Amino acid sequence: MDKINGLPDDLLVKILSYVPTDIAVSTSILSKRWEFLWIWLPNLDYTSRWCRKPGDVGLRDFIHKNLPLHRAPVIESLRFHSNSPDIKPEDIRRWIEIAVSRHVHDLDIDHFSENENIFLKGKSLQELLSICPVLEDLSVYCDDYENTKELTIVVSSLLSLSLYIPDEWLLDGYWIDTPSLEYLKLEDWNSCDHLSLIKNMPKLREAYVDVKCFLPKSVIESITSVKHLTICSKDGYGDGFVFNQLEHLTLCVCRGDSPSLLGQLLKDSPNLRILEISVMEDHVDDVGISLNQPSSVPECLLSSLQIFKWPQYLGRPEDRDIADGFDDGYVFNQLKHLNLCVCKEESSNLLGQLLKDSPNLRILDISVVKDHGTDERNGMVSWNQPNFVPECLLSSLQTLLWSRYFGRQQDRDIAVYILKNACHLKTATILADTDEHDVPNLQMIKELALSLRTSVICQLVFVEYLN
Template sequence: MGESSAHSMSKCTELTLNRDAVIDTDRISNLPDSLLYHILSFLPTKEAVATAILSNRWKPLWIFVPTLDLRDNCCKKPISFTYIVYRVLALHIAPSLRSFRLTWYSPCNSFHLDTWIHAALTRNVQELHLEIYLNGGQDDSHVYEGEYFKLPSSLYTCKTVVVLELRGGILLDPPPSFQFPSLKILRLSKIRYGSVNSISTLISGCPVLEDLSVVRDCTNNGISFKIKVHTLKRLHIGFKSYKPEPPDYNLEIHTPALEYFRFSGHLRNILFHEKLAHLIEARVDICALEDWTRVYEIYYGDRVFKLLRALNNAKFLSLFPGDKECIAFGSIYPSMFQNLVRLNFKVTPSNWHVLLALLLVAPNLEVVDLNKDYDNENRLCWMELPDAPGCLSSRLTTFNFGGFEKLEHEVEFVKYILKEARALNTMTIKIPAKLSKEDVFETLSMFPRLSTTCLITVEKGI
């Protein structure tokens, strides 16, 4: 009888513990409301609303979340989704919005879009992200040719927006006089501009702007604009063109406080009016069609080197100067990259000489990351390695080479690094699957090394 009673008590205790454990597994529901609002703010609004079915505890939470992320599903009827957006805005009662994101791919009356954007503005929105394609997005050429949505005039009177991102089929046509007193981050990607002065006019109304990104489709030639912002610290410029002739644009940049610069796409005329004395990092990715480089090869190469010379104060440089023979025209000299400590370079047969020239003008270089973008030696543009010692940075500690295939010039280059890099600690060589790690390692181990602490590692690449 005693054993039976003890057994029953044990079972009862076990059941109680298991029940408590099950209840205790939903610890997230016991978190304070403010923390749950923060968690839900990382979800699209559709998914945040769906959490209401979990329990009564979760049912009212989404209406207080300080973010709204409304995404049109173009597979559904736009009329029904329009109703959903109005319904969400009516139920959502957060007094202010940290972020409002609207993504739209369907035909829609501009009145509705204006109303929704105005609703965000009246709640003192801080981050406003708009991506709108009223005719369903871009075609195969990556250019949107549909109807454009003109931004409402109420946007230009917003005093609280800190981040403004505009993408797609949006028409930017700012009034002559306005101001975004709080705007620090502005991103414009493949939108349409009402006039040639639209960008300059917009920027002039942003007195505290720190981060600017402008990515344009060069559908029209003769583009000319200025970026003049004394507070700007980060700048990304991108020009994309899918036309048979090279794009024609002129860009003047007045940004004396710039710390980060990125350029991507097709290079034409870029002029920096001040020395970039505060530049820390620069990223350059040049793209040119084959016909452009064959017809315009001389001036195209000159512009590549002109841009590089303007960036010679950078401490960190990521560079793909192009894969066409046009790069053979021009020179990086007389610029010295005295501050450069890290170089990330994408090498092709046509730009080896650019890499070698950079190594000779960067006396404080510490890290070199190479990534190879070819698998043969056609059109190889090579510069003879210097015979005199001391031309390579005496501070080089790390050398990485991705895509090494034991081609003759690659082997000679690695051999040169080992012979001249006095402080080299690590050399990592990534090879394709067709090569043997042991064979490559044996080859490299035979070369003389100036550094007594250098560790060579050979890895299979992805």
């Protein structure tokens, strides 16, 4: 303890910043020197864990007493999570005012009350935000019982905004004006008609957009400058938009009209480098419809796309329609890294097709996504070899990684074919799962180790897969 006490105050405060706020506060009983060290902490985390039992007002009294005494010139973050009925909206507003006076950068308020709302009228939130001149990170999560009809967020300093709109909220609309914003997460699950006005986001670089109904024009206009877009929405968004800066697209295909949105985004993203097709967490994968192929091959498929991932490929007719679209004159000239889940019946056909259409592929990652079924009824069927060896195997493929290799006949056929024809293969790493289909590890090793390898420099590595 004497050695620690010998350290300067600045260093002790930095050490305290690595532990939860309530633990940092508890050090105040160690000695007179430690009594007030914690009030210099730049990050404050007040949660309901402070309360010992329902109805305990200890947390409320503690914040009332000590927050006004806080000495840090800048509060980097203030986090308050509680469902205590003893904490009133006016308490929270007072604490926020104090934090703002300390130039708070990150404000996270999560308070549940059955009887009262922090924001008593539509403009209360914006009135609060208007006194936050350096606020950089804001998360707004609205509940179904909100009585606010309009939501306004105008903050010139804001860099990151997360906004959740629930389904049952009777909302007239929301207006967002954040000229410095770099990251936007918009989850608008409201199926009722409402206005969505978003403007002035020239610096936006990443957006996560999950909209239950159709994409409003103002939302599309605000995200055309992004480099990374994750999106789920009904149907398309109209003509006249170009995503010139978009390099990484993750599209949720849980809805029937998702293929239409995919086709439009491919057409409007000429510099796309990474395409990932997936289903967002907590989304239900609906029965899809066929892809209406664009009248011409999208520019990104001809010149820029390098990585294509479809970790949750189900092999349904609508999925095959999307995949088959890439077979109809589409070539992934820039595709360098392919990650494909082979848990479904049609996976082997999709693999063969993508190998054929990716002449410059360098890394092939075959896997089975965690929690995906791999039973014989639903699993990948036998491999139909291409009529000719794909160009990527002859000239560019250097790395093969197969996670959860089961050693079934269809698995062996694919692995042996690649080893036999990949002329420039440097490494083939096989993570053997011997339990799934009761194929002994030694048998797997022998079958592949004794197979023909065209590349004389290829190293075959076996690793036991651990669940």
